[in-house]
Amino acid sequence: QSALTQPRSVSGSPRQSVTISCTGTSSDVGGYNYVSWYQHHPGKVPKLIIYDVTKRPSGVPDRFSGSRSGNTASLTISGLQADDEADYYCCSYAGSFTWVFGGGTKLTVL
Amino acid sequence: EVQVLESGGGLVQPGGSLRLSCAASGFTFSSYSMSWVRQAPGKGLEWVSSLSADGARTYYADSVKGRFTISRDNSKATLFLQMNGLRDEDTALYYCAKRSEAGSYYFNSWGQGTLVTVSS
Numbered sequence: 001q002s003a004l005t006q007p008r009s010v011s012g013s014p015r016q017s018v019t020i021s022c023t024g025t026s027s028d029v030g031g032y033n034y035v036s037w038y039q040h041h042p043g044k045v046p047k048l049i050i051y052d053v054t055k056r057p058s059g060v061p062d063r064f065s066g067s068r069s070g071n072t073a074s075l076t077i078s079g080l081q082a083d084d085e086a087d088y089y090c091c092s093y094a095g096s097f098t099w100v101f102g103g104g105t106k107l108t109v110l
Numbered sequence: 111e112v113q114v115l116e117s118g119g120g121l122v123q124p125g126g127s128l129r130l131s132c133a134a135s136g137f138t139f140s141s142y143s144m145s146w147v148r149q150a151p152g153k154g155l156e157w158v159s160s161l162s163a164d165g166a167r168t169y170y171a172d173s174v175k176g177r178f179t180i181s182r183d184n185s186k187a188t189l190f191l192q193m194n195g196l197r198d199e200d201t202a203l204y205y206c207a208k209r210s211e212a213g214s215y216y217f218n219s220w221g222q223g224t225l226v227t228v229s230s
Contacts, residue, residue: 003154003156032215034215034216036215036217038155038217040155045205045221045222046155046205046217046220048216051210051214051216051218052214057218089154089155091155091157091216091217093215093216096169097143097160097162097167097169098169098171099157099160100157101147101154101155101157102154103153103154104154
């Protein structure tokens with residue numbers, strides 16, 4: 001049950017794109033099509049923005065997209081906006097009704 | 111509207127116990143697996159425990175196994191987390207989270223969290 005590896009911080013200017021990586025193992029990220037991503041503004045409730053690696057819940061802009069290659073999943077945010085500044089967490093199902101989260105990435109919009 | 115509301119957090123001494131509750135509304139509680147996820151100060155999210163919809167199957171992170179017990183009362187749409195043998199490292203904001211529909215594995219509704227502080 002080791003945490004997934006995410007960069008501690010990323011940054012980008014408005015209208016630019018950023019990508020956040022999430023590296024796990026073949027027992028979690030690489031082994032199941034169940035990677036999800038959460039946006040967390042401090043003091044607020046975590047918000048689901050990507051599930052099942054690439055799917056977006058209704059209401060989440062298509063500026064947010066997910067992908068995966070091997071044991072590494074990625075979240076790409078295009079057309080950065082000021083309100084995108086938040087912490088982002090990846091999460092993977094790890095089998096037997098257990099989950100593992102990443103350490104979180106702080107996104108700064110310059 | 112789906113809502114989950116945690117309560118029961120507070121200050122407790124190391125070795126002490128605390129029972130968290132999570133009141134759910136806006137969905138058929140008895141049809142969904144539920145989980146607890148925590149966030150220690152300055153740290154990331156950590157999955158803690160999950161419970162099947164019928165309450166028959168429980169799952170725990172290694173860090174809490176043997177000390178925490180998850181349970182539910184479907185007649186009252188409430189999830190619980192009994193925490194015993196609390197340690198400093200259990201200090202965190204504890205979130206109650208509703209799992210997705212069967213066939214996938216993500217958390218689509220979260221509460222505001224309840225703060226647990228373990229300190230002498």
